[in-house]
Amino acid sequence: MRFSPPMRFFLTAAALCVAANASTVFNFDNDSLGTSTGFTDTVNGLAATFSSSADPGGFVVYQSMFETLTGNVLGDPGPAGLDDLALSVHFSANLSAVTLDFATSDFSIPSPLTLTAYENSKLIGSASATGQFLSGFSFPEGEIAFAGSPFNQIVISSPATDFAVDNIAVATAPEPATCALLGIALLALGVPALRRRAVIHQ
Amino acid sequence: MKTSLLLVRPAIVKVAALAFLSVSATLISAQSTKSIFPLLPPSVSTIPSNGDVNPYGVAFVPKMAPTTGILQPGDILVSNFNNNNNLQGTGTTIVRVDKTGKVSTFYTSSQFGLTAALGVLSDGLVLIGNLPTADGTAATVQPGKLSVLSPNGAFLGTFGTLSTIDGPWAMAVYDTGNGVSGTAHVWISNVLSGVVSRFDITYTATNISATALVLASGFTHRTDPAALVLGPTGLAYDPIHDILYVASSTDNAVYQIPTAAAPHTASVSASLFFEDPIHLHGPLDLTILPNGHFLVADSDGSNVDPNQPSELVEYSATGAFLGQMSVDPNNGGAFGVAINNLGWGTFRLAAVDDNANTLSIWTTVAQ
Numbered sequence: 275m276r277f278s279p280p281m282r283f284f285l286t287a288a289a290l291c292v293a294a295n296a297s298t299v300f301n302f303d304n305d306s307l308g309t310s311t312g313f314t315d316t317v318n319g320l321a322a323t324f325s326s327s328a329d330p331g332g333f334v335v336y337q338s339m340f341e342t343l344t345g346n347v348l349g350d351p352g353p354a355g356l357d358d359l360a361l362s363v364h365f366s367a368n369l370s371a372v373t374l375d376f377a378t379s380d381f382s383i384p385s386p387l388t389l390t391a392y393e394n395s396k397l398i399g400s401a402s403a404t405g406q407f408l409s410g411f412s413f414p415e416g417e418i419a420f421a422g423s424p425f426n427q428i429v430i431s432s433p434a435t436d437f438a439v440d441n442i443a444v445a446t447a448p449e450p451a452t453c454a455l456l457g458i459a460l461l462a463l464g465v466p467a468l469r470r471r472a473v474i475h476q
Numbered sequence: 477m478k479t480s481l482l483l484v485r486p487a488i489v490k491v492a493a494l495a496f497l498s499v500s501a502t503l504i505s506a507q508s509t510k511s512i513f514p515l516l517p518p519s520v521s522t523i524p525s526n527g528d529v530n531p532y533g534v535a536f537v538p539k540m541a542p543t544t545g546i547l548q549p550g551d552i553l554v555s556n557f558n559n560n561n562n563l564q565g566t567g568t569t570i571v572r573v574d575k576t577g578k579v580s581t582f583y584t585s586s587q588f589g590l591t592a593a594l595g596v597l598s599d600g601l602v603l604i605g606n607l608p609t610a611d612g613t614a615a616t617v618q619p620g621k622l623s624v625l626s627p628n629g630a631f632l633g634t635f636g637t638l639s640t641i642d643g644p645w646a647m648a649v650y651d652t653g654n655g656v657s658g659t660a661h662v663w664i665s666n667v668l669s670g671v672v673s674r675f676d677i678t679y680t681a682t683n684i685s686a687t688a689l690v691l692a693s694g695f696t697h698r699t700d701p702a703a704l705v706l707g708p709t710g711l712a713y714d715p716i717h718d719i720l721y722v723a724s725s726t727d728n729a730v731y732q733i734p735t736a737a738a739p740h741t742a743s744v745s746a747s748l749f750f751e752d753p754i755h756l757h758g759p760l761d762l763t764i765l766p767n768g769h770f771l772v773a774d775s776d777g778s779n780v781d782p783n784q785p786s787e788l789v790e791y792s793a794t795g796a797f798l799g800q801m802s803v804d805p806n807n808g809g810a811f812g813v814a815i816n817n818l819g820w821g822t823f824r825l826a827a828v829d830d831n832a833n834t835l836s837i838w839t840t841v842a843q
Contacts, residue, residue: 339820351819355539355549379820381767381842382793383716412821412843435766436819 300442302335302346309335310352311361320446321366328354333361338440340377341408342415349377349438360431361439368393368424370447377415378405378434384414385434391425398425421445517577519836522828524581527560528567531828531835533594533604533647534761534812540655541600545627546582550575550816552826553582554835555590555604563612564704565589570604570629573826573835583629587621592709592761592812593644597660598653599679600627603635605644605664607705614699619668620644622675624684632684635675636664640688643668646761648711648720650737656681661737663691663720667707670695672722672733672746692733692746696726703758703777710762710772713737721749721762723772728756728779730770730795750795757781759789761813766821767842768793773827776807786810788827804831 298318305315311333312325326332331353338347350359369391378385384407390400405416420428424447430439522531533555537547547553551574556567567590572582585606593605602625610616619642624632635641645667651660657680664673671693675686697707703725710723713736720736723729729751733744758777765771770791774784786809789800803810809831816824821842828835 349820351539355818357539357817357819379766381821435817 298444298446300444301344301440302348305335305346307335307337307346310354311348320444322442322444323364324348325362325364326350326352326359328352328356328359330354332356332359338438339411340413340415340438340440341411342375342417343377343438343440345440347377347438347440350436357435360429361437362427362429363442365426365444368426368447369444370424371419371421371445372428372442373417373419374430374442375415375417375440376403376405376430376432377413377438378432379436380414380434381412384416385432387416387418387430387432387434387437389418389420390429390431391420391422392427392429393423393425395427398423516575516837518838519829519834520573520577520579521833522554522556522571522573522579522835523833524556524569524571524579524584526569526581526584528556528558528569529560529562529833530556530558530564530567530811530830531571531833532557532590532811532830533592534814534826534828534835535594535596535602536814536816536824536826537596537600538598538651538655539816540598540653541596542627542655545600546629547572547596547600547602547627548574550824552814552835552837553594553596553602554812554828555592555594557589557591558612559588561612563609565607565609565617566612570594570602570625573837577837583625583631585623585631587623589620591620591645593622593647593664594812595647595649595662597649597677597679598651598655598658599681601625601632601679601684602627602629603647603649603662605641605647607643607645607667609704614701614704617643617668617699617705622664635686636673636688639690640664640666640671640673640675642666642671643705643707645705645707646709646711646723648713650713650715653679661713662686663711663713663736665695665708665711665722667697667705667709669693670697670707672708672711672720674736689740690743691720691736691740692722692743695722695724695731695746698726700777703775706758706777709760709775712762712764712770714764714768721764721770722746723756723759723762725758725760725775725777727751728753728759730756730759730762730772730791750791752789752791752797753779755784755787755789755797755800757784757787757807760811763813763815765790765815765842766817766823769798769842770795771813771815771825773810773813775811775830776809780807782807786829786831788813803827803836804829806831
């Protein structure tokens with residue numbers, strides 16, 4: 275299948291966007307074990323600040339004891355020793371989507387995990403998911419995703435006594451200037467192509 | 477375009493990370509500069525300076541309790557039922573075991589016979605029941621009181637009347653407080669009346685108040701020349717299902733009371749959860765492990781078996797026997813037991829040995 279030059283340009287740009295966003299994952303593997311909230315991790319220039327109401331030490335980075343959460347994870351209780359905490363993550367740029375892996379400290383009935391998104395404290399929306407027990411592992415694990423209007427903070431909570439998160443993958447919301455530039459570029463490439471096609475047809 | 481489609485995670489990341497998987501359920505927070513020492517000793521004496529013996533109640537100080545008082549989060553309190561002459565119903569002390577295992581006298585009461593009705597609220601307020609005797613015999617046993625103490629061990633007052641406090645023998649606490657203020661349900665088993673009562677407590681930094689009701693009644697109870705009294709004893713509350721479990725030392729069974737925290741204008745009926753004449757021997761205290769299993773302390777006050785002395789008995793969430801462990805080679809040693817959830821199934825278990833007058837502490841993982 276052959277694409278026209280403008281379409282090739284668009285697909286290339288989209289692929290570059292996917293590649294760039296796919297690598298923006300906060301997985302705590304570069305954090306030292308025992309690192310506790312509040313702290314900030316930066317990936318691809320995007321900073322994420324993790325905090326809780328029990329800081330210092332509400333949540334802590336520890337080695338995974340789960341299947342889908344790998345390497346290091348972030349969970350409670352941290353050095354503060356408190357349970358039933360919510361985890362807040364502030365991002366240095368607006369996001370359009372987020373997904374993450376989680377585990378809840380349930381032995382029988384898995385508790386739901388809720389992710390609520392905010393834009394400068396304004397509620398944008400929320401999502402909820404419940405994990406499943408995986409063979410050979412003690413606690414339910416799952417994945418939760420949210421996409422919507424631009425947001426720069428998420429708050430993660432659960433009725434479970436404790437929970438852990440990992441692999442927080444985010445897609446940054448395109449800046450208006452970037453959109454405008456992309457539009458101009460597409461226009462600049464597309465108009466001559468259409469003209470050429472019109473000339474050939476004549 | 478769906479933005480979630482942009483969230484592609486390379487499979488290689490997961491594959492590589494699988495190499496680091498740990499199936500251990502033990503939390504690891506290594507690379508700290510803090511020393512692990514001193515370790516809490518596995519067993520400490522519970523005999524205070526006045527010589528009180530026969531430790532009954534065990535309670536952990538909640539994690540969110542303020543650190544400004546004598547009590548500190550994670551401390552363990554133990555109440556003594558006998559005095560230094562080993563007369564039942566005459567002990568007056570609560571001892572405090574701190575995180576290093578150091579034992580001190582937290583409170584000396586003017587009320588005699590401190591029982592297993594011992595609990596601590598989120599702000600560090602202590603609730604303690606007593607069942608006094610004049611001479612250590614059942615002939616002189618009295619209804620007792622439910623007292624409230626400050627986090628520094630000062631007496632603040634009492635709750636209840638004879639209808640709700642008549643031999644307070646054991647306690648369960650469900651507290652939603654934040655370390656400063658809050659509300660709590662406190663259940664009391666009354667061994668002289670066969671009544672389980674509930675106190676709905678509201679507390680702030682400067683005030684504590686309660687309303688009381690009879691939640692359930694009709695539990696078998698009697699005095700006993702050796703055990704002093706037998707009846708409804710250990711209590712454990714399951715907030716998910718709103719069920720209060722009651723261990724009965726007379727008929728070696730565990731009962732369940734539904735809607736235990738709900739508003740009631742009349743008492744509710746308890747039903748048999750399970751009975752086990754093989755493994756239950758005068759069960760006195762009861763607690764629920766993080767995985768939903770039950771742990772029962774056998775006082776050997778009834779159904780004594782010399783071959784199964786002083787057992788801690790574990791049952792599944794459905795009441796099936798799983799295993800047991802003796803805390804003393806002789807009968808009559810297992811009384812108070814409590815746990816402190818450390819997260820992800822890891823918990824600290826504290827249990828008294830009534831014969832040796834000691835408190836043993838273990839840290840283990842529920843599977």
